[in-house]
Amino acid sequence: MPRKTLKKQNHQGILESLERIVGKNFVSHRLEERYYYSGDPSTEEPHNPGFVVLPRSVREIQEILLLANREGVPVTPRVGGMTLSGLAIPCEGGIVLDLKRMDKIVELNKNSMYVVVECGVTVGQLKTYLEENCPELWFSMPHAPPSVGVIPNVLINGLGQLSLSYGANSDMINGLEVVLPTGGILRTGSCALGKSWLTKYCLPDFTGLFLGWFGATGIITKASVQLWPKPNFRDALFYKIYSIEALPEVFLKMSRSEVCEDICMFSWTGTSGRERFPLAEKPVDVPEITMDIVLNGKSLEEVKHKKGVVRSIAEKLLRKGIQIEEYLRSPQAKKEVLMVPRIFPFMDLLQGGGAEYLGCYISPSLVAAAYRRGVEIARRHGFQYLHFLRSMRTGHAICILYVFPFDKRDHDQVRKLVNVLKELSEECINLGGVLWKPSPTLQKFVLKNADSEYLKLMKKIKKLLDPQGIMAPGEWALY
Numbered sequence: 326m327p328r329k330t331l332k333k334q335n336h337q338g339i340l341e342s343l344e345r346i347v348g349k350n351f352v353s354h355r356l357e358e359r360y361y362y363s364g365d366p367s368t369e370e371p372h373n374p375g376f377v378v379l380p381r382s383v384r385e386i387q388e389i390l391l392l393a394n395r396e397g398v399p400v401t402p403r404v405g406g407m408t409l410s411g412l413a414i415p416c417e418g419g420i421v422l423d424l425k426r427m428d429k430i431v432e433l434n435k436n437s438m439y440v441v442v443e444c445g446v447t448v449g450q451l452k453t454y455l456e457e458n459c460p461e462l463w464f465s466m467p468h469a470p471p472s473v474g475v476i477p478n479v480l481i482n483g484l485g486q487l488s489l490s491y492g493a494n495s496d497m498i499n500g501l502e503v504v505l506p507t508g509g510i511l512r513t514g515s516c517a518l519g520k521s522w523l524t525k526y527c528l529p530d531f532t533g534l535f536l537g538w539f540g541a542t543g544i545i546t547k548a549s550v551q552l553w554p555k556p557n558f559r560d561a562l563f564y565k566i567y568s569i570e571a572l573p574e575v576f577l578k579m580s581r582s583e584v585c586e587d588i589c590m591f592s593w594t595g596t597s598g599r600e601r602f603p604l605a606e607k608p609v610d611v612p613e614i615t616m617d618i619v620l621n622g623k624s625l626e627e628v629k630h631k632k633g634v635v636r637s638i639a640e641k642l643l644r645k646g647i648q649i650e651e652y653l654r655s656p657q658a659k660k661e662v663l664m665v666p667r668i669f670p671f672m673d674l675l676q677g678g679g680a681e682y683l684g685c686y687i688s689p690s691l692v693a694a695a696y697r698r699g700v701e702i703a704r705r706h707g708f709q710y711l712h713f714l715r716s717m718r719t720g721h722a723i724c725i726l727y728v729f730p731f732d733k734r735d736h737d738q739v740r741k742l743v744n745v746l747k748e749l750s751e752e753c754i755n756l757g758g759v760l761w762k763p764s765p766t767l768q769k770f771v772l773k774n775a776d777s778e779y780l781k782l783m784k785k786i787k788k789l790l791d792p793q794g795i796m797a798p799g800e801w802a803l804y
């Protein structure tokens with residue numbers, strides 16, 4: 326797909342046009358600001374954008390995209406830039422659209438349980454807003470820093486504390502408003518009829534044209550996000566699991582019990598409690614895996630009953646020969662586990678500056694194989710492994726995350742880690758898994774393995790929506 330290269334002589338003209346659209350204070354071409362937006366903690370190569378622009382309205386975004394089309398300038402949208410897989414890196418320069426100023430909560434509908442947010446609304450902002458205005462409802466929050474965007478999380482098929490019950494966060498939206506790369510506005514879901522943001526049904530659904538595309542098909546400017554009744558009481562149980570082979574059975578039984586709010590498992594390296602960078606070796610006498618089960622209820626009795634169900638499942642598993650053992654954690658540790666979003670100390674960006682995690686949605690029956698392959702590949706390349714697993718939608722799938730904190734200053738380490746990630750990607754795809762939020766480097770593996778008709782349709786859609794190829798050019802680079 327041909328794209329005009331940004332002409333040097335146009336730089337000043339583009340700058341002036343951008344200043345006219347959003348105002349002088351909200352455009353920058355200063356090196357230090359461009360540098361800030363050039364990269365993220367992942368292994369992906371940084372690239373400086375030519376301009377950083379902070380629009381305030383849908384109208385301004387339309388004008389910027391019209392300008393970008395005229396001048397052949399790439400555009401990369403961004404809120405937090407914290408996917409840890411390089412998805413908001415402007416790999417061909419051009420304009421980074423920082424959407425944080427578009428931070429309005431447009432509508433709260435308590436009866437139909439949804440909230441309409443603009444594209445810059447952060448997870449922390451929406452959480453606070455709901456606590457103040459509608460404490461009886463909550464939404465599915467990633468355990469990411471509160472400064473990340475609600476809409477980016479939806480469009481990367483993120484997962485939160487409600488994903489065990491309702492699926493990926495992209496399953497929990499009623500519709501979108503999108504500025505198309507050519508400047509027009511499209512609404513999906515019931516808001517295509519202009520009266521309400523109630524539901525994604527029953528029109529032909531165009532929402533998927535913008536989810537999972539990482540900005541390559543347009544700028545989502547609003548989304549209707551589903552809310553859910555917030556439980557009055559929550560509690561947690563903690564288990565040690567001594568064998569990787571036990572994972573499918575434990576996930577299956579616990580997930581299908583339908584009494585758990587969330588089920589998270591960590592390799593020992595994720596919960597060791599000591600300095601995590603570089604990651605420590607597991608002592609022989611500690612269990613391979615720990616599991617946190619969060620339970621909730623409208624009353625304390627309900628929570629107590631659910632705890633009883635989980636404990637009786639664990640007893641049955643034990644009787645079947647699976648080494649699973651409940652253990653206690655301090656009140657403070659339990660409090661931290663019950664926080665939403667909760668803090669994951671293993672993403673230690675301050676030590677070494679690098680962190681990347683590859684995710685994969687995989688069948689519960691293959692989760693032990695995916696875990697073992699992760700251990701083997703990491704070790705072979707000289708890395709410690711750190712796996713985090715989460716059950717989704719009553720156990721229809723497990724999301725396994727291979728987490729790698731690393732020293733970004735050490736180029737040899739970065740190169741080796743890229744090889745680990747590539748090998749892991751191949752392995753996950755061979756196991757029938759689907760990579761979650763793959764980096765531009767790893768997207769190539771997905772495309773290589775994708776069915777040819779699927780690829781053809783992706784190309785057609787990209788060309789139809791973005792004829793000049795200006796949007797997020799590194800994402801799903803189909804040309």
Ligand SMILES: Cc1cc2nc3c(=O)[nH]c(=O)nc-3n(C[C@H](O)[C@H](O)[C@H](O)COP(=O)(O)OP(=O)(O)OC[C@H]3O[C@@H](n4cnc5c(N)ncnc54)[C@H](O)[C@@H]3O)c2cc1C
Nearest residue numbers: 404405406407412467468469474477478483484539540545
């Ligand atoms: C410590 C830590 C823990 C995490 N835990 C979780 C977790 O539990 N669950 C989870 O799901 N994620 C998790 N994440 C990953 C990630 O932070 C989140 O998914 C987050 O929601 C990404 O938001 P962002 O604002 O950083 O996205 P950005 O990086 O700004 O954007 C993500 C992608 O969307 C595109 N984009 C952004 N806005 C728009 C728009 N309006 N229209 C079109 N395209 C757009 C960008 O170009 C990019 O491709 C974690 C991250 C960290 C650092």
